[in-house]
């Protein structure tokens with residue numbers, strides 16, 4: 001089905017999120033939609049999938065005007081969308097979730113649905129257990145389920161809003177294979193991203209948005225420099241490695257063991273010094289998170305010790321770690337970092353250390369405004385955090401971190417961020433390192449790990465490598481270790497002689 005968007009406008013208060021966008025997308029193609037954080041990509045896709053009404057403009061499907069009042073309308077017209085922030089899943093089984101949205105009254109037997117689910121899954125090489133509970137699935141598997149559900153509902157146009165954030169490299173390969181296959185069957189795929197490599201390997205064409213406007217379109221072979229220039233209106237580069245002299249030890253991990261019902265990591269020894277950045281690499285779920293959470297006091301080690309600034313913190317509470325200057329930034333911003341429903345200034349009021357019973361509103365407002373300016377957050381003090389684009393939520397989280405921290409622990413500090421925001425985030429973090437904060441972070445972006453870490457630990461199925469020097473490690477070496485190759489030559493766990 002051919003899609004035409006004509007002169008689409010959308011305002012959120014004073015924000016002109018979509019400004020006169022006209023775009024046509026032929027059927028059977030994979031259309032990329034590229035743009036910086038807050039460019040208006042999700043807004044445009046929500047309009048096309050019936051979640052939002054445009055203020056002006058029209059949508060044509062195979063030349064016929066289409067009015068969408070709800071996502072159900074869109075699905076009836078054959079348009080389905082996978083959202084950027086997956087909606088909350090109730091504790092429901094895979095099969096029941098699959099059947100959601102199927103027109104009622106058709107008296108659909110479960111057996112038929114089960115067969116449809118299994119046969120669709122097989123076609124795409126997805127393995128989904130119809131009787132598993134949805135909340136036990138990985139993000140990648142939930143995505144697979146959602147694709148199959150939309151297909152079964154008859155979607156001919158599938159919209160993917162940044163689908164590769166949070167899934168493993170293998171799942172990404174599977175997803176791309178599925179998308180290529182769908183396109184070859186004549187379906188139209190719209191793929192929203194800010195990652196140029198993904199556009200390059202996947203998309204037949206790409207449209208670029210900047211500040212609400214369509215600024216250009218491009219076709220393969222792509223000139224990546226041109227795409228960057230279109231996205232940001234200027235040339236951007238990561239720049240050289242930033243070297244910061246290291247100070248005294250902040251964190252000492254001694255023969256640490258942490259476990260949960262799935263995984264155990266043990267024998268981790270490490271000393272992290274002021275100003276140092278340690279990157280944790282590995283496939284999602286290989287133990288990186290366990291280590292971070294143990295160092296934040298969120299999970300209790302089952303063996304070994306954790307020392308912060310010369311004090312044995314083993315077994316102490318999260319709040320004791322906080323008081324020691326340890327901060328933790330989780331991956332799921334809206335679940336663990338920010339509070340949906342509260343505004344930016346309410347967040348700043350909460351983050352402030354309590355000195356009395358009364359909140360000084362004027363002071364909080366002033367502080368919020370200062371931070372919005374300094375951290376370049378696109379939003380106002382009274383914006384609720386969920387109305388901010390993904391990149392701006394991340395800026396807000398960083399703005400909320402107290403000054404003079406000793407150790408910052410982070411899961412995916414730049415996940416979902418465009419290049420410019422990611423560079424900005426790291427400049428802010430390195431500034432903290434200059435103020436003698438140590439940083440411990442995990443990421444699935446190998447380039448990020450190599451470029452910003454001093455040393456790297458690789459995790460593989462609960463095993464931890466020796467610390468690697470980031471300056472002398474290559475992407476290939478790191479990739480091999482993450483896949484478990486070369487681990488044999490590594491001792492069982494990292495052992496490091498304190499310097």
Ligand SMILES: Nc1ncnc2c1ncn2[C@@H]1O[C@H](COP(=O)(O)OP(=O)(O)OP(=O)(O)O)[C@@H](O)[C@H]1O
Nearest residue numbers: 012017037038039040041042043387388389390391
């Ligand atoms: N419900 C809303 N209320 C108020 N403002 C909104 C709302 N949704 C989006 N916006 C604003 O509209 C602009 C475009 O947001 P949108 O989410 O479309 O950006 P995006 O290109 O998807 O960015 P990202 O890459 O960060 O996901 C942003 O300035 C955002 O703050």
Ligand SMILES: [Mg+2]
Nearest residue numbers: 041042084390
């Ligand atoms: Mg978005």
